[in-house]
Amino acid sequence: MRKVIVFAAALSAVSLVTGCASSLTGDSYSRSDARQVQTVRMGTIESLRPVRIEGTKTPIGAGAGAAVGGIAGSTIGGGRGSAVAAVIGAVAGGLAGAAAEEGITRTQGVEITVREDNGALRAYVQAVNPNEIFRVGERVRITTVNGTSRVSH
Known part of the structure; x- marks a missing residue:
């Protein structure tokens, strides 16, 4: 027993x-982020680097x-x-x-370095999503809501 x-x-x-x-993927939102206004910026991927998210x-x-x-x-x-x-x-x-x-x-992540259209160079880290594969030179959009940013196609 x-x-x-x-x-x-x-x-x-x-x-x-x-x-x-x-x-922590780019297509995942918390409940508090839903129905909130997001800032959208566009840019081009300069580099990709695999990382581990604790x-x-x-x-x-x-x-x-x-x-x-x-x-x-x-x-x-x-x-x-x-x-x-x-x-x-x-x-x-x-x-x-x-x-x-x-x-x-613990999860596998990717650091995505993006040259935004305004000239700023920024890096974003998010979990790897097998349904969304990024490539250097690809145009992407960066959305930010409540201080959280994510990169997507």
Whole structure:
């Protein structure tokens, strides 16, 4: 029965972490950005560079890992030994949960350097979208809303 509880807790932790990941692609908007006026600029891509976008680092991954580790640790031994194992399991689970959250939510990105029509040279970083492939020399539009900019065709 305890193995089922530990498995269910681990599954819940993974679901929480992956459910909180937001999309960083150019075609993704937050709810607060919807129906807002956007500034649109045009430009030409000067260079592209692959980058890695770090994953999220919220208390959710560490908390879920600590809960799972504590439950798993409490199944070891009995009495005082069980309590010590629960604490050690919670600490180890918290560290593992935080690392898992960052790893699961890490994504591949692209830095797009654009020479805008006004002469300004700016770089934009966004997640790679397999449906939108950019090429050097290509004309693109840059939209900005609430301080967030994205590059698109």
